[in-house]
Amino acid sequence: MKMISKEIILILVLFFFHTGSTEGEDCPHIVPRGGWATIPPKSINYLIVPIPYVIIHHSVTPECTTRSGCVNRLENIRDYHMTDLKSNDIGFNFMIGGDGNIYEGCGWTLEGAHTYGFNKRSISIMFVGNFQEKKVNSTFLDLAHKLILCGKDQGMLREDVKVIGGRQAISTASPGLELFLQIQDWPEWAQNP
DSSP, X not given: OOOOOHHHHHHHHHHHHHHSXXXXXXXXXEEOGGGTOOSOOSOOOBXXXXXXXEEEEEOOSOOOOSHHHHHHHHHHHHHIIIIISOOSSOSOSEEEOTTSOEEXXXXXXXXXXXXXXXXXXXXXXXXXXXXXXXXOOHHHHHHHHHHHHHHHHTTSEEEEEEEEEGGGTSSOOTTOHHHHHHHTTSTTBOXXX
16 A cells, blocks of 8 residues: 655645634634635645735725625736736735625635735735725724634634735735734734734
8 A cells, every 4th residue: 555645745735724614603704705706816835824914905895794895805916916917826825805704715724815925824914995094894803803813713823813905014004003003002012023
C-alpha cells in the first residue's frame, strides 16, 4: 500500500476547510461563493493555516441594502478585479454587505489579492461601502468581529491573530478613516503589524 504524502494530506485538509462549513454555535452564517458568484476563479493558491493577519478594507462603492443589490455590487467588484486588475478572482476573502450578510470570496484557505506583501499570510474582510466619513453600523461591525472569533475557534486564524487596516500595510485610505477608528476597539487590533 502506498503512503500518502504530507502534501496530499495538507491539500485534502485545506480542501475540506474551503468547501466545508465553519459555521457552528459561535460562527456567523456565510453565504457560500456559489450563493452569489457565477464565475469561478481563474486559478487557486492556498494559504497555510492558521493565518496570522486579518486585514480590513472597504469597497469605496455605494453601499448595498438588499441581497440582490449586494450580489450585484460584488459581481461588479469581482469583474473589475478579474478584468481590469487581471486578478484570478475577487481579491477579498470575505465581504460584508449592508444587507447583513457575510459573503465568501476567496474564503479561509485561498489567497486573495487585497494587500500587496500580505496576501500570502492574511485574509481580508471588506465592508461594502465608503467609510471614510461614515461609521459602519455596529451590527455589521460585530458580525465581522464574530467572523474573526470563529476563525480563531476553528483554527483558521492564529489565536494571536493581528487585525489591521489596509492603510497600515500599503498606501491606501482603506478601510476609511471612520472604520479604521472603529476596528481599533477590537482586542485583536495591532498598532504595529
